[in-house]
Amino acid sequence: MESARAFPGDVSVDVLVVGAGPAGYMAAVTLARYGVDFRIIDQRAETIRGGQASGIQPRTQEVWKTLDLQDTLDHRGNHVSEHAFWVANPSGKLERTHVGRECIHPTPYPWILAVPQPETEKVFDSDLNTRGHQVDRPTQLLQYSYTEDPDYPIHALVKHRFTNITSEYRCKYLIGSDGAGSVIRKLLGITSDRSDPDDVWAVADMELETDFPDHRRRCHIRSPAGAMMLIPSATGLNRIYTQLTPTEVAGLGGVDRFQLGKSDAILMQTEWNDTELLKILKTRMNDVLSSYTTNIKTLHWVSQYRIRQRIIDAFDDGRRVFLAGDACHTQSPKAAQGLNISMMDAYNLTWKIAGVLQGTLQGSVLCTYNTERLQMAQDIVGFDRRVAQLYVNKEFQDDKSQKEFQREYYAAHGITAGVGNQYSPNLLIDPEVSAKINSDSSEPLTPGKRLLTPSVTRHMDGQTLNLLDDLPSNGRFHIFIFAGHVFSNSNLSSHFASLAAHFRSTSSPLTRYSHSSALSIKNSSKEWAFENTRRTAAQNLGRTVDLFLIHTDDYYAHSIASLPSPFPDWKYRIYADQEGKGHADLGVDPAVGAMALVRPDGYVGLLTGLDGGAKITEFLDSFMVVAEKQVNGTNRIGHMKENGCVHTYAGDAVPFQATEAASQLGVKV
Numbered sequence: 001m002e003s004a005r006a007f008p009g010d011v012s013v014d015v016l017v018v019g020a021g022p023a024g025y026m027a028a029v030t031l032a033r034y035g036v037d038f039r040i041i042d043q044r045a046e047t048i049r050g051g052q053a054s055g056i057q058p059r060t061q062e063v064w065k066t067l068d069l070q071d072t073l074d075h076r077g078n079h080v081s082e083h084a085f086w087v088a089n090p091s092g093k094l095e096r097t098h099v100g101r102e103c104i105h106p107t108p109y110p111w112i113l114a115v116p117q118p119e120t121e122k123v124f125d126s127d128l129n130t131r132g133h134q135v136d137r138p139t140q141l142l143q144y145s146y147t148e149d150p151d152y153p154i155h156a157l158v159k160h161r162f163t164n165i166t167s168e169y170r171c172k173y174l175i176g177s178d179g180a181g182s183v184i185r186k187l188l189g190i191t192s193d194r195s196d197p198d199d200v201w202a203v204a205d206m207e208l209e210t211d212f213p214d215h216r217r218r219c220h221i222r223s224p225a226g227a228m229m230l231i232p233s234a235t236g237l238n239r240i241y242t243q244l245t246p247t248e249v250a251g252l253g254g255v256d257r258f259q260l261g262k263s264d265a266i267l268m269q270t271e272w273n274d275t276e277l278l279k280i281l282k283t284r285m286n287d288v289l290s291s292y293t294t295n296i297k298t299l300h301w302v303s304q305y306r307i308r309q310r311i312i313d314a315f316d317d318g319r320r321v322f323l324a325g326d327a328c329h330t331q332s333p334k335a336a337q338g339l340n341i342s343m344m345d346a347y348n349l350t351w352k353i354a355g356v357l358q359g360t361l362q363g364s365v366l367c368t369y370n371t372e373r374l375q376m377a378q379d380i381v382g383f384d385r386r387v388a389q390l391y392v393n394k395e396f397q398d399d400k401s402q403k404e405f406q407r408e409y410y411a412a413h414g415i416t417a418g419v420g421n422q423y424s425p426n427l428l429i430d431p432e433v434s435a436k437i438n439s440d441s442s443e444p445l446t447p448g449k450r451l452l453t454p455s456v457t458r459h460m461d462g463q464t465l466n467l468l469d470d471l472p473s474n475g476r477f478h479i480f481i482f483a484g485h486v487f488s489n490s491n492l493s494s495h496f497a498s499l500a501a502h503f504r505s506t507s508s509p510l511t512r513y514s515h516s517s518a519l520s521i522k523n524s525s526k527e528w529a530f531e532n533t534r535r536t537a538a539q540n541l542g543r544t545v546d547l548f549l550i551h552t553d554d555y556y557a558h559s560i561a562s563l564p565s566p567f568p569d570w571k572y573r574i575y576a577d578q579e580g581k582g583h584a585d586l587g588v589d590p591a592v593g594a595m596a597l598v599r600p601d602g603y604v605g606l607l608t609g610l611d612g613g614a615k616i617t618e619f620l621d622s623f624m625v626v627a628e629k630q631v632n633g634t635n636r637i638g639h640m641k642e643n644g645c646v647h648t649y650a651g652d653a654v655p656f657q658a659t660e661a662a663s664q665l666g667v668k669v
Contacts, residue, residue, distance in 0.1 A: 007349050009160075009167035012152050013039045014357050017169040019178035020135045022117075022146070022339040025124040026346035027175050029067060032131040034354035034475040040167065041135070041158060043140035043178075047121040054233055055080070056113035056120075058103050058342045059418025059450065062602070063347055066109070066473040068533040077115030078234040080259050083110030084214045087402060088223035094291040095403050103220065104410070106443045106585060107418045108466050112235040117339065138162060142181055146319070154320055154333065167568050173353050174321045180308075182385045185665045199309075200244045201333060202281050204302040205237050210294040220405075223569055230331070237300060240335050242284045244304070252276055252304065274320035277304055309385055311377045315345075315370040317453045322349055322369060329377040331384040338491075340418060341380055345373050351475045351600040358546050360513055362623050364427055372423045379421070383412040383561075389600035392556060423448040427623050428605050435594035435609045441587035443595060450602045451480065454582025457577035459555045467548065468571070477605075478598040479509065479547040479616065482583055484590030486551045487558040492593060496612045499595075500564035502613030509617050510566070513544045513624045527569045544624070545587065552583055552590040 017027045020042035027379075028040045047334055053286055054063075056077070064070035071539075085098040128134060138541045144156035152170035176184030208215060215238060219230040222397045253273045281302065316322045321631040324343030349369045353363030361423045363641040367434035386408055414420015429448045437444050443452040453467035470476070485497050503510055528546065534630040540546070555576035560568050567574065577583055580590055597606040597616050606619045 006236065007104050010159075010169070011039055011167065012170045013037050014171065015039075015173045015353060015545050016156060016169050017041070017153075017175045017177060018135075018141045018184060019176065019182075019325070020047075020121075021177060021179055021325055021329070021342065022120075023327075023346045024175070024177035025179060026122065026325065026343040027350050028133065028135075029069075029124055029127050030347060031354065032128060032133055032541075033067070033473055034351065034358075036350075036354045036357060038133075039136060039171075040495075041136040041139040041141065042126075042162060043167075044162075044253075045138040047125060048118050054114050054116050055231065055339070056238055057337075057416065057418045058105070058107040058109045058111070060340045060343055061109040061113055061466060062107065062419075062472070063343070065468045066471050066533055066602070068472070069123055069126075069127060073115050073120060074113060076119045076123075077113045078232055080114050080218050080232055081110070081353040081467075083218040084601040085402070085406065086214070086219055086221040088225075088291075092224070093292070094221070094223065096267070098406055099214075099217070103413075103417050103419075105414055105417055105418050107417070107456075108453070108468060114231060114239070116233065119334045120339075134658060139370065141178070143164070143187060144321075172320065172357065173351065174448060175346070175349070175576070176321065176323045176327050177325045177342070178327055180326040180330050182323065184321065185323055185327050186313065188323075190312050190314055190317075191196060192312045195282050199371050200249045200304060201305045201307060202242050202244055202277055202284075202302070202304050203331065203333070204240045204281055205251060205280075206240065206296050207235065207236055207298040207300070208238050208294060208512075210292060212289055213292060215497060221288055223288050225290070228284060228288045240253075240281065240285065242281065242288075244280065245404040248280050251280075257493060265662040271558075272301070275556045277540050278302055302389070308549070311374070311381050315373055316366070322353075322357075324349060324373075329372070329381060331381050337380050337384070337416060341376065344376070344418065347473075348373055351473075354475050355544075355600075360625055363429055365623050366427050371426050373426060376415075376421055379412075379415050383408075383415060387412075413488055414514075419450060419452075421449065422446065423603060428599060429603075430606045430619055433607045434612060435607050436589055436592045436616065437594065437607070438587035438589070443594050444519055444587035445604060445607050447604050447607050448474060451596060451598050451602055452585060454550070454577060456550055456577050456587060458572070459560055459574040459576050459586075460571050462555075467550075467575070468533070470532045470535070470548075471602075472531065473600070474536070475600050476543060477509075477545045477620070479545065479548045479599060480548060480596045480598055482577075482594045482596070483549055483551040483589040483609070483610070484583060484588065484593045485553055486593070486623075487562070489551040489591060492591065492610070495593070496516040497564050499610050499613045500567060502567055502617075507614065509545045509613075509620050510543070510547065511624055513619065513620065514542050514627055526566065528572060530572045545620070547573060550577050550582060552577050552580045554578065 013029055014036050015038040017024050017038060020040055020421050024040055028038065031038045044111060064073060082099060082104050084096055086094050087097050089095050101110065102112050138161040139160055142157040142159055144154055146153055147155050149170065151156065152172055154174050154251050155410050156169045156174065157166055158169050177183055178184055197619045215230060216232040221228045221230065226242060230239040233239050273422060301658060308330050309332065314321065315328050324345035328345065329341065331337055352361065352369060354363045356363050356366060386637055423429050423454040433447065453471065455464065455466045457464050484492060486492050504506060529539040531537045531540055549570065553576065558576055560571050583590050593610045595608050595610060595612055596604050597619065606616060608615050
């Protein structure tokens, strides 16, 4: 088929991302790192200037670290390390009923990072710009359709809102991250399971003058005058949330009780009486905190928004269109989840799309996006619904009610923090564990859960670090070998020698799926060059599987050169867990060891013993493409059906070219 004439403004890309909110930005910065040709559009003329999401959960911070964005954003935010529950007693005086740590699960970031979304967007924008990308603004998608075009099967009409010029964007995959009023969701005709009424919340960022003792903790406050959530943010500000009554909503104008059941677009377009909204906030704050003196010193931002606790029925169309973020699910601000779950949607999706496009992953992996993220959204929204009921319980002063609220809050803590989520078994998660793991450890290795990265010492230079520092988001699978006393235990050494032999064979997962064109770089060097979240080595480009070896021996007493080949070639990825804490936290016996195959998004896909090298290869063979079978220069069309999910795919369009990828990543070859 002859290519269509390219009119001015027309675009052909592998992936079109629609919407530059949290999900869209995460999709963009990860696709950029994976070397995927993409464009991102947003109908807003500029990034947001105030308010919006501000509570960054530990798991999101872990991911930001792998993107080399965490440190920058950390300097712009505030660590919220503790939370408190306050309840008015029968006489009306507020009493603190509980105070505790914000994060109770092991993580390098045991706090919520309160950073304004405008700052987040600035950092993500800057990151995109340094990689040669930008958000096309103000540009909106009007419609799209599937075509017979063999190279770019999706054709979308996109309009620039200032010039009124309509262009055609041709793409292979479309990601709809265009918010609660998603145009793409409506075009797909996907419905939701919404059965809850709408909630309208007032929210403000302000500097307070108060003698309330916990104004620098995250507080859930309940009294007969209403409920309120208080969050300390950066530069001494506080974020205030409170849910409005139907009468208060009607008094605002713009949104009345009849509009609450209408389309989501009303939320984006509505006007309200600013003076009345601020009056409601002041009254609510003074009434709820009547036991203390509280005044607004400076008001920085005030708004209202409507929330539907909603999950759509499907996160994709089973072909090439995917939805992410608020386009899929919405929930109240009580659990500080909106930005976090949205970003994790995109983080789960983009490495799968990149692998299929580059011909290293089979199209079947795309089905796991809907399976995994729908499950996570159901968990989050389910928690939100339960807490919402407890939040407005008229019997909140009852001791039983308070304990129930606290119990529910902690029961879901691993889910809300993002570090306790567990995906159900699927193509990318093998539930069978053939390793000895202590289930009573603080964070036992578990298929379907994110890997807790330990703090270690690099063997060759003695540098101490958390393994997140050396774990960049680059689309690779990782073999984590927890080798225990591999240097000093002869029994363990024999098992290790067998593993080394498998890694030297033609069935080695380290080379079996790698891009052959990329491995020619630097004279086909087999050595792994130094790489971390801030540095990408051209020598490593094209590898789709890498490894980390962590042992518990004295690194001064043993030489890396004494390890069997090919491990000395991975000298930058060998670490000492000298105190054994990392092994203990993960439930690994240093006398036995274990291996975990970790996906590009940090989740454990397979867990086996040190004799499980062949099992890793067998598992990867079920969804990866063996190097010699990767297609050069031709399209490979296929489909897969599992649990009702069908994805057609091109495996794909253009063979991976290492020199091109190096250029996109800013690496000199």
